[in-house]
Amino acid sequence: MWWNNDSSINKRQLDTVYTPNWMVLSMPICFLVGASYSIGVFSGLWVRTRVRRVMGAGQRCLNHRFHNPAWxxxxxxxxxxxxxxxxxxxxxxxxxxxxxxxxxxxxxxxxxxxxxxxxxxxxxxxxxxxxxxxxxxxxxxxxxxxxxxxxxxxxxxxxxxxxxxxxxxxxxxxxxxxxxxxxxxxxxxxxxxxxxxxxxxxxxxxxxxxxxxxxxxxxxxxxxxxxxxxxxxxxxxxxxxxxxxxxxxxxxxxxxxxxxxxxxxxxxxxxxxxxxxxxxxxxxxxxxxxxxxxxxxxxxxxxxxxxxxxKSVRTKHLNEGEKSRQFISMRKAKIQKLAPMIKHIxxxxxxxxxxxxxxxxxxxxxxxxxxxxxxxxxxxxxxxxxxxxxxxxxxxxxxxxxxxxxxxxxxxxxxxxFPLQKRRRACKVSFTRAFLGVLPREHKSIIFREKIICLHKCNE
The missing domain is CATH 3.40.570.10 (Extracellular Endonuclease, subunit A)
Structure with missing residues (x-):
């Protein structure tokens, strides 16, 4: 072959001479990635504080907007x-x-x-x-x-x-x-x-x-x-x-x-x-x-x-018998896993x-x-x-x-x-009536009461 005539360069030498050094080429890329990451971390911390401040200001603005006491x-x-x-x-x-x-x-x-x-x-x-x-x-x-x-x-x-x-x-x-x-x-x-x-x-x-x-x-x-x-x-x-x-x-x-x-x-x-x-x-x-x-x-x-x-009746003014009975009743409710029933005691x-x-x-x-x-x-x-x-x-x-x-x-x-609250309540009732077809309980009782009155009048 024609390449066998050249005795000074063999195949291994060609590989070592012409193979690119990937580590050297990747160093600037790694540097750019690391720099961008560090910049992103610092900017993220800065942006995070700024975003928190903006969100806090927006929350205060919304609270004032929707919970304005002048309304x-x-x-x-x-x-x-x-x-x-x-x-x-x-x-x-x-x-x-x-x-x-x-x-x-x-x-x-x-x-x-x-x-x-x-x-x-x-x-x-x-x-x-x-x-x-x-x-x-x-x-x-x-x-x-x-x-x-x-x-x-x-x-x-x-x-x-x-x-x-x-x-x-x-x-x-x-x-x-x-x-x-x-x-x-x-x-x-x-x-x-x-x-x-x-x-x-x-x-x-x-x-x-x-x-x-x-x-x-x-x-x-x-x-x-x-x-x-x-x-x-x-x-x-x-x-x-x-x-x-x-x-x-x-x-x-x-x-x-x-x-x-x-x-x-x-x-x-x-x-x-x-x-x-x-x-x-x-x-x-x-x-x-x-x-x-x-x-x-x-x-x-x-x-x-x-x-x-x-009358000012406080727990410290109760006698020992009332205190003990109250404690025992609450203790029994907790033992029996009836904690929600404590509110009825x-x-x-x-x-x-x-x-x-x-x-x-x-x-x-x-x-x-x-x-x-x-x-x-x-x-x-x-x-x-x-x-x-x-x-x-x-x-x-x-x-x-x-x-x-x-x-x-x-x-x-x-x-x-409470004019604003009454309007919101009326909108809620109308929405429930129009789209869900459900009336609140008190409206049902009023309608039922009106029907009973009408029946009594008809019977008379």
Whole structure:
């Protein structure tokens, strides 16, 4: 062969000379891969922190977007109009708007309607979630009292104005529920968030309602509020839907609190008789709770006097026999693997708590009518004097004085609490009826009741 003639180069030498070194060629590739991997790791860590920040900001934005406390404002409360007619030709008819004296103040975790002339909040609303309760529990509590500088000077309340015998400065939005940071804790300590509450009310039933609402959103077993929701069978038109079973994100309560005035108490005379430095004492206070997910709701109206006192029965006050019986019953339930049955074992404290709370329970419709009546009392007090106008309700009466004749005319739509939640509930019911062909249990009972009434009428 021709290659055998060349004795200086053999086949092995050709292999060693012309075979490429793959290790040398792969070194830059490995370097590029390693560099890109390290850059990706560092950039991934940087991007991860940035993404976390963006997600946190988006979550806070969504919580504010869908849990904005200003959306809990009662409808038809600020948009009322009052006309004041006199026989005096100079004055004629004066039309005043309720929105001129009612100011909506929106804070980070709560919102309130502040009456400038009464120098107090007539309504306060906030959303309550388990996350807020857990953060507020570990947050530093302050018992300070600050003047609300965001209001004009003539409408501000000073600490000396909220000092009365047998009355406490009660929070409309409790600091244990809305104080999730230093800013929200300061906002909860502003004077605009306080009203005068009787000691029996503030330290008794009101504190108990705030506590059971926090226990409900945390989901610690079968709370007292669960039993109240189950037992709430008064309002047929807005009876609660069946409680949602299965996995949900978290419990969320929409809470509305406020003050009420009665005509026979004359609590507003101190304000409209010239002494504007005195803050009036509410005749009653109310609290309404609405579960955002299950649309269960309940309302309470509590008198602001010593009649709101309840018995304080705690576990440490029980005798040894009651403690031992309670412990043995719970122990037996655990041994028999009947832990869910523990919720049905009621101790004397739970029974007493339910009986005390049920004394003040009303329907949501009754509460809305009572708010409208309270606003009419305020309107009549304002228009019967020469002060600025405020009020809601339906007033058509005539006032006679020595000089002229005054006619108070005030017409508006009825006050509605939780308007957004009611619309969502109506959409849920209509969707269930249209697409699933299933009606909630309370609607079935109403239809069945209507059929029975129709049959009785036909038989007659």
């Amino acid at each position: 809990l404002e009662p409808s038809n409360l600020r948009g009322a109009r009052i006309s004041f007619k006199t026989t005096n030709a100079i004055n004629g008819m004066v039309v005043l708007k309720r929105e001129d004296t009612l100011q909506l103040i929106s804070r980070s975790n709560y919102a309130l309607l502040y009456d400038k002339n009464l120098k107090m909040a007539l309504w306060c609303g906030f959303y309550l979630t388990s996350g807020m309760v857990k953060v507020a529990r570990h947050n530093h509590k302050t018992h300070a009292f600050y003047t609300d500088r965001t209001l004009p000077r003539e409408f501000q309340v000073k600490p000396m104005q909220l000092q009365r015998h047998a009355y406490d400065k009660g929070h409309m939005a409790p600091i244990a529920s809305v104080a999730t940071c230093v800013t929200t804790s300061f906002e909860a300590s502003l004077a605009s968030n306080f009203v005068l509450q009787h000691k029996s009310l503030n330290r008794g039933i009101w504190k108990r309602l705030e506590r059971i609402s926090r226990c409900y959103v945390e989901g610690d077993g079968f709370s007292t509020l669960d039993e109240l929701f189950v037992a709430n069978q008064y309002d047929e038109n807005l009876s609660p839907l069946k409680r949602r079973k299965g996995w949900v994100f978290s419990k969320c309560l929409a809470v509305s609190t406020g003050v009420l005035f009665r005509k026979e108490k004359n609590s507003l005379d101190c304000v409209f008789q010239g002494n504007k430095s005195i803050v009036p004492i509410p005749d009653e206070l109310y609290m309404a709770l609405w579960d955002v997910h299950s649309h269960q709701h309940i309302a309470f109206i509590i008198p602001n006097d010593e009649t709101a006192a309840v 009621q101790n004397p404290f739970e029974k007493n708590e339910l009986s005390d709370i049920n004394r003040f329970r009303v329907t949501l419709k009754e509460l809305e009518d009572r708010i409208a009546l309270s606003e009419s009392v305020i309107a009549e007090k304002v228009l019967s004097t020469s002060c600025a106008v405020r009020g809601t309700g339906n007033i058509n009466n005539t006032k006679h004085s020595k000089r002229n004749e005054c006619i108070l005319e005030y017409q508006t739509l009825p006050v509605e609490l």
